[in-house]
Amino acid sequence: MSELNLALHLKQAIQKVATGPEYSKDLSYTEAYQAMQHILTGQADPVQTAIYLIALRMKRETDEENRGTLQALMDNSTISQAAVDELVDISDPYDGFIRGVPASSFVPAVLAAMGVPAVLHGVAQVGPKYGATHHKVLQAAGVKVQLSPAEATQQLEQIGWTYVDQASFAPSLHALIPLRQRMIKRQVLTTVETMLGPIRARLKTHCMGGYVHKAYPPIYASLARQAGFHSALFVRGVEGGIIPSLQQAGRLFAYQAQGAEYQVDLVPQDLGIVAATRAVPLPSALVPAEDTPIDSDALAAQAAQLGQAALAGERGLTYDSLVYASAICLSHLKRYPDLQTAATAVRTVLDSGQALTVFEAAKHSF
Numbered sequence: 001m002s003e004l005n006l007a008l009h010l011k012q013a014i015q016k017v018a019t020g021p022e023y024s025k026d027l028s029y030t031e032a033y034q035a036m037q038h039i040l041t042g043q044a045d046p047v048q049t050a051i052y053l054i055a056l057r058m059k060r061e062t063d064e065e066n067r068g069t070l071q072a073l074m075d076n077s078t079i080s081q082a083a084v085d086e087l088v089d090i091s092d093p094y095d096g097f098i099r100g101v102p103a104s105s106f107v108p109a110v111l112a113a114m115g116v117p118a119v120l121h122g123v124a125q126v127g128p129k130y131g132a133t134h135h136k137v138l139q140a141a142g143v144k145v146q147l148s149p150a151e152a153t154q155q156l157e158q159i160g161w162t163y164v165d166q167a168s169f170a171p172s173l174h175a176l177i178p179l180r181q182r183m184i185k186r187q188v189l190t191t192v193e194t195m196l197g198p199i200r201a202r203l204k205t206h207c208m209g210g211y212v213h214k215a216y217p218p219i220y221a222s223l224a225r226q227a228g229f230h231s232a233l234f235v236r237g238v239e240g241g242i243i244p245s246l247q248q249a250g251r252l253f254a255y256q257a258q259g260a261e262y263q264v265d266l267v268p269q270d271l272g273i274v275a276a277t278r279a280v281p282l283p284s285a286l287v288p289a290e291d292t293p294i295d296s297d298a299l300a301a302q303a304a305q306l307g308q309a310a311l312a313g314e315r316g317l318t319y320d321s322l323v324y325a326s327a328i329c330l331s332h333l334k335r336y337p338d339l340q341t342a343a344t345a346v347r348t349v350l351d352s353g354q355a356l357t358v359f360e361a362a363k364h365s366f
Contacts, residue, residue: 009034010044010052018055026059032068040076040172046179053187061188066219067226070192074227077170080153080199087117087156087201088329089229091194091209093240094122094166096131098294100279103321104242105137106307109359110326112160113349116333119156119199120163123174127181128190130293131239136300138163141308143362151366153199159361162199169198195223204230208329210237217253221261231256233332235266235325238279243325244268246275246317254332271327271343273320280306280317311356322355323347 013035016025027035035052038044056065088111092104108118122134124145139145145163147155152164167174173193180189197205207229209220217234224232233254237243244250250266268275283302288294310319327342336342349355 007038007044010038010048014048014052014055017059018051024055024059026062027065027068029064029068029071032065033072036069036072037076039176040072042172042175049176049179050183053189054183054185057185057187061191063219063222066188066192066223069188070195070223070226073170073173073192073196076172077196077198078149079169079197080149082117082153082156082199082201084117084157084201085203086206086333087119087199088206088208088333089197089199090118090120090242091207092120092122092134092242093129093190093210094133094193095126095129095190096122096133096136096296097239097241098129098131098296098299099239100277100281101283101299101303101306101318102132102137102241103280103303103307103310103318104325105134105141105303106311106318106322106355106359107242107325107329108161108163109311109362110322110346110349110355111329113355113358114326114330114335114345116160116330116335117156117201118161119152120161121166121169121194121196121198122163123166123177125296126177127184128186129239130296132294132296132299132303134163135165136296137303137307138362140297140301141304141359141363143359144366147366149198155362155365156199158365160358161362163362164198166193170196191219192223195220195227197227197229200228206230206333207232208235208242208332209233210235210241210243212236212240217261221253221255224255225258230258231332233328235328242328243279243321244328245278246273246320246324247278252328266328266339268320268324271324271339273324275317275320277317280321308356308359311350311359312353313351313356319350322350
């Protein structure tokens with residue numbers, strides 16, 4: 001399709017979605033796909049792009065709009081196939097964490113140590129939170145975060161886990177970050193970009209993501225099916241991540257073999273996790289003053305320190321976080337009969353230091 005035709009599709013899409021609360025109309029899957037295709041060329045007028053994305057958000061995106069947008073992103077990304085039969089795609093929020101010390105950057109190494117290949121992906125920094133991202137945490141831990149898609153795929157095949165940055169596998173999407181920062185508010189890209197799945201397995205690729213608001217599990221499940229994930233689970237996690245509250249009962253929604261969603265109730269105490277806080281609390285030195293952004297680099301460094309200690313078997317809330325999230329994933333994959341058995345197995349791997357060995361292998365490849 002010519003550039004002129006793509007530009008016309010974006011203009012027509014804006015005319016439909018940006019006509020106010022009473023007259024705005026939903027886009028079809030194809031219309032959303034074509035509008036996003038033009039934006040990803042880099043030739044779209046940035047004002048029109050911003051108007052389109054904000055108008056979609058104010059109208060509230062539909063399932064067809066979400067899926068059309070996702071497919072356009074997938075068609076403009078490098079999606080590699082690894083020489084493994086199954087793998088887990090960890091889909092945490094790309095804007096990171098700011099309310100506690102994140103632990104999920106270390107879950108893939110635990111899964112890999114237990115025979116389940118896993119991939120992380122993200123960006124260095126993006127709004128609306130501008131928090132400690134996987135990119136920043138892994139970089140602070142000494143892991144290379146600028147691998148090409150081919151290098152990341154090879155690393156996953158060799159050691160069982162990897163990180164691949166959006167700048168590497170989806171450069172046209174990544175190029176929109178400066179505009180997104182100027183827009184301030186969340187847009188459809190924030191919802192769909194975590195579902196790209198930059199590395200796929202030969203047989204089954206599984207998605208593990210998180211959510212906060214009750215409306216999102218069916219939205220994410222539909223996107224996961226669009227992306228081709230064989231199964232998916234979405235945890236009601238702290239800050240929308242994959243780790244549930246360590247303090248209170250929680251839940252997740254999942255599907256198997258692209259089937260219907262079902263709910264699983266979670267009780268951390270059933271796994272021997274007893275905590276006074278929902279997540280690893282911020283050290284007092286990192287608590288920002290009112291109306292001051294958190295030092296995400298310092299937070300990432302703290303996460304890197306605690307994460308590697310937990311991988312070495314040091315008990316604490318980061319250790320408990322890794323046990324909880326990893327057990328949930330392994331149970332979903334039917335590697336263990338229940339969460340309690342899976343949690344026991346995870347503790348054994350952490351206490352042996354095997355997970356740390358797998359994590360550190362990423363520091364010495366490439």
